[in-house]
Amino acid sequence: RSAAATALEGLRLRWYPTLSSMFRGLEKNAAIVVSQGRPYRVYLAWFAGMAVLHGPWLAALFWAEVWPAVGAGYGLLLLATARLKRRMQTPVWRAALAPIGLSLVLTAGLWSMVQVRRNDGISWRGTRYGWEELVAGQRVKV
Numbered sequence: 001r002s003a004a005a006t007a008l009e010g011l012r013l014r015w016y017p018t019l020s021s022m023f024r025g026l027e028k029n030a031a032i033v034v035s036q037g038r039p040y041r042v043y044l045a046w047f048a049g050m051a052v053l054h055g056p057w058l059a060a061l062f063w064a065e066v067w068p069a070v071g072a073g074y075g076l077l078l079l080a081t082a083r084l085k086r087r088m089q090t091p092v093w094r095a096a097l098a099p100i101g102l103s104l105v106l107t108a109g110l111w112s113m114v115q116v117r118r119n120d121g122i123s124w125r126g127t128r129y130g131w132e133e134l135v136a137g138q139r140v141k142v
Helices: 019-027 030-035 040-062 064-087 092-119 131-136
Strands: 121-124 127-130
Touching: 019 030, 019 092, 030 040, 030 092, 040 064, 040 092, 064 092, 092 121, 092 131, 121 131, 127 131
Parallel strands: none
Antiparallel strands: 121 127
16 A cells, blocks of 8 residues: 655755755766766756746747746746745745756756766765766666
């Protein structure tokens, strides 16, 4: 049997206390998890994510007739995020920051791949793991 439960009142998780610690924390594993051993996947994910998040705004700068659609899309994103924030009992105004947060997480993943490829692996807790070793030992599949 399986079941789902929430612990909104009894569980708190602080992902990373600062932006720089988030980049450092994701640097060690985001590249391998997203790429599944194929670096181009990280680059494509970053480009596609940024295109979805920011492409409509760029289009609206050049074609005024798309403003209503861009506004409606952004409004729906804000509404969905605000609803989630309210359910999680966190400040609803933070919903407006969702596109910025998503952009930062995507960029942290891209930075992870750049660093891993530049160094041909990662160093974690005093041990060096090469790219091939990371791919061979990968346990998380997405």
